[in-house]
Amino acid sequence: MSLSLLCMSHTPLMGFNDPGAETRADVDALFDRARAFVEEVDPTLVVSFGPDHYNGFFYELMPPFAICYAGRGVGDFDTAADPFTVPEEIAAGMAQYAADAGIDMTISRGAELDHGAVQIPELVLGGLDRYPTVPVFVNGVAEPFVPMSRIRQMGEALGRYLAGLDERVLLIGSGGLSHDPPVPRWAEATEAQRAFLLNARHPTPEARAARQERTISTGLAFAAGEATIQDLNPEWDNAFLDVAASGRVEDFDSYTAAQMTLDAGHSSHEVRCWVAAAAAMRAAGPYVVRERYYRAIPEWIAGFGALFATTA
Numbered sequence: 178m179s180l181s182l183l184c185m186s187h188t189p190l191m192g193f194n195d196p197g198a199e200t201r202a203d204v205d206a207l208f209d210r211a212r213a214f215v216e217e218v219d220p221t222l223v224v225s226f227g228p229d230h231y232n233g234f235f236y237e238l239m240p241p242f243a244i245c246y247a248g249r250g251v252g253d254f255d256t257a258a259d260p261f262t263v264p265e266e267i268a269a270g271m272a273q274y275a276a277d278a279g280i281d282m283t284i285s286r287g288a289e290l291d292h293g294a295v296q297i298p299e300l301v302l303g304g305l306d307r308y309p310t311v312p313v314f315v316n317g318v319a320e321p322f323v324p325m326s327r328i329r330q331m332g333e334a335l336g337r338y339l340a341g342l343d344e345r346v347l348l349i350g351s352g353g354l355s356h357d358p359p360v361p362r363w364a365e366a367t368e369a370q371r372a373f374l375l376n377a378r379h380p381t382p383e384a385r386a387a388r389q390e391r392t393i394s395t396g397l398a399f400a401a402g403e404a405t406i407q408d409l410n411p412e413w414d415n416a417f418l419d420v421a422a423s424g425r426v427e428d429f430d431s432y433t434a435a436q437m438t439l440d441a442g443h444s445s446h447e448v449r450c451w452v453a454a455a456a457a458m459r460a461a462g463p464y465v466v467r468e469r470y471y472r473a474i475p476e477w478i479a480g481f482g483a484l485f486a487t488t489a
């Protein structure tokens with residue numbers, strides 16, 4: 178048995194907006210190190226915590242988190258539209274263990290997963306079918322949010338279960354850090370946007386392209402200082418990374434959703450994926466940080482961070 182941890186920001190604008198050659202090379206080198214880390218820890222099982230952006234999970238039924246017994250990419254922003262190879266018995270074991278531990282776990286037997294859940298596994302694992310992978314959806318955009326302590330406890334419960342398996346488990350957390358991309362919000366949404374937030378599965382190619390174009394152009398305007406979205410917050414991001422690196426996962430409990438929105442933007446809640454993954458990792462004992470990375474990248478609307486760790 179062993180556990181390892183790889184948390185990274187995702188951004189669908191990578192490959193669409195140019196952040197400059199130096200930044201691109203720096204991030205490419207980070208992804209090379211991520212792939213080398215995966216090769217080194219040589220997982221027999223991957224558990225990947227990722228959010229959604231109203232491509233697979235909608236307000237018609239929005240759980241705080243869900244273990245996916247089966248899931249496939251929707252292919253937004255050119256991410257893989259492939260199925261994950263999910264070991265169903267392990268997914269079911271995780272769900273039962275979490276339920277027995279008092280976690281109100283949701284499951285999905287047919288999840289549709291967007292770039293939030295697909296981009297990092299696709300890029301660091303080399304495809305969605307290369308390793309047996311259990312995707313775990315964690316809501317990072319849709320209010321209301323459960324307290325961060327529940328995310329930590331959910332991660333810890335799954336970590337205890339995974340630590341008891343005869344597997345080399347790689348935990349992935351995909352999301353964050355500070356960022357405020359133009360994802361509609363119910364409170365200020367128009368009627369048309371509310372219909373979208375309620376259920377807009379399987380958009381036409383034209384609707385998909387229009388949506389993506391809005392995000393791409395917002396990224397360009399943001400980098401030019403002309404967008405109205407919230408600024409990135411490198412100070413907040415580095416404080417979050419400090420906690421994640423320390424392994425003191427209970428310290429995340431003091432993060433409230435309202436303050437996170439104010440400090441770090443409406444999509445900062447994606448860090449819940451990191452919290453779940455780090456808490457699962459910590460449940461197996463102290464860990465040693467092998468990589469810590471941070472760079473604010475406005476063209477990609479991303480406080481772009483990474484943390485890799487192995488058991489001490």
Ligand SMILES: O=C(O)/C=C/c1cccc(O)c1O
Binds near residue numbers: 188447
């Ligand atoms: O438009 C979306 O669906 C999401 C955009 C986005 C932009 C930047 C960073 C992220 O994590 C995003 O999800």
Ligand SMILES: [Fe+2]
Binds near residue numbers: 228230293353444447
């Ligand atoms: Fe995102």
